[in-house]
Amino acid sequence: MQNTATIDDVTAYMNDVGARARAASRRLAAATTAEKNAALNAIADDLDAQREHLMAENRKDLEAGKAKGLDAALLDRLELTPARIDSMIEGLRQIAALPDPIGEIFDMKYRPSGIQVGRMRVPLGVVGIIYESRPNVTADAAALCLKSGNATVLRGGSEAFHSNQAIAASIGRGLEAAGLPADAVQVVATTDRAAVGAMITMPEYIDVIIPRGGKGLIERIANEARVPVIKHLDGICHVYIDDEADPQKAFDVALNAKTQRYGTCNTMETLLVNATVAEEILPMLADAYVEKGVELRGCEATCRILGERCVPATDADWDTEYLAPILSIRVVEDLDQAIEHINTHSSQHTDSIVTENYTKARRFLNEVDSSSVMVNASTRFADGFEYGLGAEIGISTDKFHARGPVGLEGLTSVKWIVLGDGHVRT
8 A cells, every 4th residue: 555545545454454463463472482583583684685775765765854854863863874774683683582471481379279370471462563763663663572472563654664664574574484474563554644543543453552752642642542552751860869879979870860861761851969968069060061061950059059050940840851961950858858859750760869878778769659760870771671671662651561661571461370180169
């Protein structure tokens, strides 16, 4: 189907895509680890062989993007360089090398009746992923879903249409080479926005939706979906420097959490500093931030300490994900006030305390209601690779069913299993 399909065509097309994905999901759920790994390696081989074609199709998207006036940052995310193709290929091979979560049996216990009761890890079924800009997400998302035994329907951004279709062709050939159905991974072949509306209202075909993109896209999907959604809207992350923090650790963590990368969801956006140590540590940190070009927005106490290096923060600053070299800073009286601020303004993504006091660290871990809570570590560690998941499909700030970085295990569910030997209930 062409990307000029009418809305009626799109509705019929998406129903067909969904039905084929559902059928493929049953075959994929029964696939062996060897079959899935063979498919992942075959896809990697095909992408390697199709480098020139991938870059030619990507040039079509880049030229169209320039003609539409896309900014430099968007064009950069859109571009498939040789290094990014290398990264896609390596990612597929790394996922093939990861342990297969499907079929794992755990928590087996004997009951007084004599039966054994436990749980088995199983695929979710069909995963729908809606994303923007980066064509490498097509390969990454397909690989994670494939390894976890899920069929997937991928709807990339219209700006990457040609790139995504070229990657999809390699995925299809790799699946067929391994004896698995090509329908196990389908990349939507229309840029019509009606395809998104269809995907999020097809619970008979799609079991979960994962949106990856801007806040507007994710809010729309969360509000309109009739399918469960794994999402996060913002990454408003905090670091709290306690009065019993090691000064060097505090400096290192607070600097890294903000300046290692600015445009990521696990970058610190608000720094909280205990009033007892604020006069000592804030000037040193401010010098380092200003040297790196970070704009500082502070509470009244912060502005008094830092003077012209800081501008007054507004109420909106405490609730803003900057994704830029801007940092809001607040001086707090104690741990209670820090926790209260975080639980009021955090997006429940990642928050960290720097302290040498074990009791305070445990209180912070217990009372901060976020998907990742850290002690003496940079928020930038909130990442599937850093957590040992091998890869991630996103970070969830929801509480059901996955929370935090979503890797292979997050793309599975469990079912109860019971083992008996002719047991009957009396």
